[in-house]
Amino acid sequence: MITISDIAKIAGVAKSTVSRFLNGGSVGDATKKKIERAIEETGYTPNPFAQSLKAKKTNIIGTIIPRLDSYAASHTVIGIDQQLKENNYQMLISNTSQNIEREIESIYSFSNQKAAGIILLATEITPAHEEAFEAVQIPVILIGQEHAHMHSVIHDDFHASLSMGQYVIEKGHRKIAYLGVTEKDIAVGVKRKRGFQKALEDCPDCEARYFESEFNIPAAQQAAERIFSCNFNPSIIVCATDNIALGVLKAAYQKGIRVPAELSVTGFGGYDITEVIHPGLTTAKFFYHEAGATAAKNMLKLIDQEEVEITSISKYQIIERESVDILV
Structure with a gap:
């Protein structure tokens, strides 16, 4: 399996130079030709993450979750991930540990990483969130909270x-x-x-x-x-x-x-x-898995500039078990 180190050795350049080239950084013309020649000779294929970082249209979807140990969050993320994989998109996860400041930072961070969109499992939407959404200028979908001007998938x-x-x-x-x-x-x-x-x-x-x-x-x-x-x-x-x-x-x-x-x-x-x-x-x-899948589908539509309903509502079901006594 050909690696970046192999490409660097063949091209006679540093590994960091190859990495910079793959990530769309500044590389001299002569060095660029050496790296391109090495890639062509070896048939090396950059990983999707590196490819997407230098592409104008990335295949990365940033997903922000409040807790890693949450049943709801984990099952929602599974639904998102499966849907994105089927469409050749990758998910990057940021766990904020229920810290609003880290949540806001993650929005800007994903934008800086050229994410094609952001899915936020939200607990509340503050003015700082709204300012960040406006600043990053990429599609954002909320899961769990409804907002008048943001696309969202909510539970009923x-x-x-x-x-x-x-x-x-x-x-x-x-x-x-x-x-x-x-x-x-x-x-x-x-x-x-x-x-x-x-x-x-x-x-x-x-x-x-x-x-x-x-x-x-x-x-x-x-x-x-x-x-x-x-x-x-x-x-x-x-x-x-x-x-x-x-x-x-x-x-x-x-x-x-x-x-x-x-x-x-x-x-x-x-x-x-x-x-x-x-x-x-x-x-x-x-139905958290289905809600996550719906959010992912809607995100891909937004990326392709297709029309999406501002609010999608997930279903629910009352499950009757033994914890309730009948008093009538």
Whole structure:
């Protein structure tokens, strides 16, 4: 297998010079001819990444994710990657560890690397994001958050939560705790909460209280302990994500509270683990893989200057398992 080092040896130049040539950097005419001759003689083919960096139209799509250990992010990325590979595009991933500044930096970084487009798994869109999108002048697609002037692929958070609220009411629950997240996150923090509140409008005898947690299991466990100690005694805790629900289940177990006999629990997401645990978690399943594939398809259309709907909505499904007791 011919390498850059081989090309450098044949051409009689430094390896860094060959690399600079392949990346579209400045190389003297005589040196350029030597490298080109060596490439022609050996049949060397630069890797797609190097090729795309010196091409006017690259085949690189930058994908920015908030967490590497997120079920939703990983399955979304798999959907993106598979779709891009089928169309001879490459994905580069930037993990921001839920740091907004790193997220903004990644947008500019991918632009500097000549990415053909950027797919952002967004938790919130700030003025700094909007400024970056305007500055880089390449196609951007959001996943998970909707924006009036940006192309996005969103989950149907409002209607999924509306359906979950209707399901909870149908099962006879009237004293309800809703454990959500910060409203800086419009999709999870606002839309899911509003959908649930909308369902409860048709249930005048329902008493609901709203609490807040971070996304991780330990924080959710602590939030559940606060609910247990506030003398509210709900028959069910509706959680804004499956991870939060897992934290609630752990807190209930440690407190000796039986699920679902003494407390029912639901989530959102449809993570694989929710089917394996006992009791199985009732949840609103989102189709992350398909959402990622849709975002990739839409990105390729934008790159080819084809028309794309400003907002694409992914489907959901209420999965009924053993974590909800029937009180009617």
